[in-house]
Amino acid sequence: MYALCDVNSMYASCEKVFDASIRKKPVVVLTNNDGCICAACGIAKQMGIGKKFVPFFEVRDQLEAAGAVIRSSNYELYADLSEKLMAVCSRFAPHHHVYSIDEIFLFYGKTSTYVPPEGWQQHATNIRRTVWKETRLPIGVGMGKTPTLAKAANHAAKRIEGFNGIAVINSESVRKQVLAKMKVGDVWGIGRRIAARLNDMGILNALQLANAKPGIIRKEFSVLVESTVYELNGVVKLNWDEVRAPKKEIYSTRSFGQRIMDAEQLKYALSTHAEIAAAKLRKQNSMAKAMTIFAASSPHDPMGYYRKSIFHHFAAPTNDTRLFMQACSAAMDKIFKDGIRFYRCGVGLLDISDKSNVQFDMFNPTNIDSELMQCMDKINNKYGRGAVHLAGRGIEQKFAMRREFLSPQYTTRARDFPKLWCV
Ligand SMILES: [Mg+2]
Structure with missing residues (x-):
C-alpha cells in the first residue's frame, strides 16, 4: 500500500501556523519580488480571489477590498x-x-x-x-x-x-x-x-x-x-x-541502506542528491534561488531522534550543480553531529523560476548556466546517470541503496559474467 500526504495550499497554510489571528481570513501569498500570486488558502479560493499566477498589481485593489491578508513568499x-x-x-x-x-x-x-x-x-x-x-x-x-x-x-x-x-x-x-x-x-x-x-x-x-x-x-x-x-x-x-519532478520545487531524498555515521559519506550522499535535483531542474529549463539541505536519524532509533535542516539562499538564481554541492559542503558543519546514526538525507531546490524569466544579478556575472552543465547532461543522458559526475560526491559510496536481493549483473560486470566450462 502507498499513501500520499499533501498539504492543502501549503504556502498559505504555513503562514497561518504561527499567526492564529489570520486562520479564518483569506490569505494570499506572492512570488519572488511580489510579482504574482503563487498560493491562496481555501477561504480565498472560495471568495474567488487569489487566482494563481495573476500579476499582483492587477488585483491589488480587489484583494484589499476583500480584506485579504497578503504575504511575500517566506521560503525559510x-x-x-x-x-x-x-x-x-x-x-x-x-x-x-x-x-x-x-x-x-x-x-x-x-x-x-x-x-x-x-x-x-x-x-x-x-x-x-x-x-x-x-x-x-x-x-x-x-x-x-x-x-x-x-x-x-x-x-x-x-x-x-x-x-x-x-x-x-x-x-x-x-x-x-x-x-x-x-x-x-x-x-x-x-x-x-x-x-x-x-x-x-x-x-x-x-x-x-x-x-x-x-x-x-x-x-x-x-x-x-x-x-x-x-x-x-x-x-x-x-x-x-x-518520476517527473513537480514544477515548483524539486526534491531528491532517500533513506539509506545502512546508517551513516561518517561525515564524509553524509556529504557524498547530500552531494549526490544535489546532483540528481540539479539535473531535473535543468531538464525543465529552470533555475532555483534557494535550497534546503536536511538529514535525520530514524524516528525509531533507540538513541533518540535527531534532525537538522539548513536553508541556503543563492545570490542569484542558478542551475549549476557545483553551486548546489558547495552549499551542501558549507552546511555540513551544522548538520553533521558525531554519534548520530543518520538514516535519511536530501535536498530541495526552491524558489524556482523559468530560465527565460530569470533576472540576473549584475554583481554575480559568473553565476550563469554553464556549458559544462549542458555537456554533463548530454553525456549522462546518453550513457546513463552518473556516467560523469563531480568528484565532490565521492567515488566510493558506502551509503548506496540496500540491494541484498539483487541478481548478478550478468552483462555489465566482469565478476558476474556467466562462466562456461568446456570439458
Ligand atoms: Mg499541496
Whole structure:
C-alpha cells in the first residue's frame, strides 16, 4: 500500500501556523519580488480571489477590498515546516519518498495482505490528526496500491465530495468510483497536451484511461503514459528517481541502506542528491534561488531522534550543480553531529523560476548556466546517470541503496559474467 500526504495550499497554510489571528481570513501569498500570486488558502479560493499566477498589481485593489491578508513568499519558513511535516509522516511507514515541499509518499511494503491493526481508514485518519496536532498544517491523505492510485485518492480526498480529506482506494468499487469522477487531465503525469489528445480519442475520465489498452496507449503516446495505465489498475510501474519532478520545487531524498555515521559519506550522499535535483531542474529549463539541505536519524532509533535542516539562499538564481554541492559542503558543519546514526538525507531546490524569466544579478556575472552543465547532461543522458559526475560526491559510496536481493549483473560486470566450462 502507498499513501500520499499533501498539504492543502501549503504556502498559505504555513503562514497561518504561527499567526492564529489570520486562520479564518483569506490569505494570499506572492512570488519572488511580489510579482504574482503563487498560493491562496481555501477561504480565498472560495471568495474567488487569489487566482494563481495573476500579476499582483492587477488585483491589488480587489484583494484589499476583500480584506485579504497578503504575504511575500517566506521560503525559510516553508522549508522548515516542510521538514517537520516529513518527519511526522515518515514515522507512520517503513519507507517514504519526499516528492515536493508539501507532498510525501509513504510505502508500507510489498505484501498486499498487510493491514495495520486499526485498518487503513483509521490509519489515514491518525496520520492526518497527528500532522495537525504537531505542525498545525492541514493535509489530505490518499491511499492506494500504486503511487498513481495514492495520488488519485489524494485528489479525491480534497476535491470529491464525501471524502473530507481522506480517501482509501482498497477495493475495486472505490477505485472505479474515484477514477470515474476524475478528469483524465487530473491524473498524475498526464499533462495538458496529452489530456487534450486523450479527450480526442474519447478518453475523458481516469477510469476510461485505466480501461484503455496499454499497448495502444504506448504506441500513441509513450511508455510513461502506458505505465500510468498499469498503475491505475494497481500494477506498480514507477521508480522514484524517474518520476517527473513537480514544477515548483524539486526534491531528491532517500533513506539509506545502512546508517551513516561518517561525515564524509553524509556529504557524498547530500552531494549526490544535489546532483540528481540539479539535473531535473535543468531538464525543465529552470533555475532555483534557494535550497534546503536536511538529514535525520530514524524516528525509531533507540538513541533518540535527531534532525537538522539548513536553508541556503543563492545570490542569484542558478542551475549549476557545483553551486548546489558547495552549499551542501558549507552546511555540513551544522548538520553533521558525531554519534548520530543518520538514516535519511536530501535536498530541495526552491524558489524556482523559468530560465527565460530569470533576472540576473549584475554583481554575480559568473553565476550563469554553464556549458559544462549542458555537456554533463548530454553525456549522462546518453550513457546513463552518473556516467560523469563531480568528484565532490565521492567515488566510493558506502551509503548506496540496500540491494541484498539483487541478481548478478550478468552483462555489465566482469565478476558476474556467466562462466562456461568446456570439458
Ligand atoms: Mg499541496
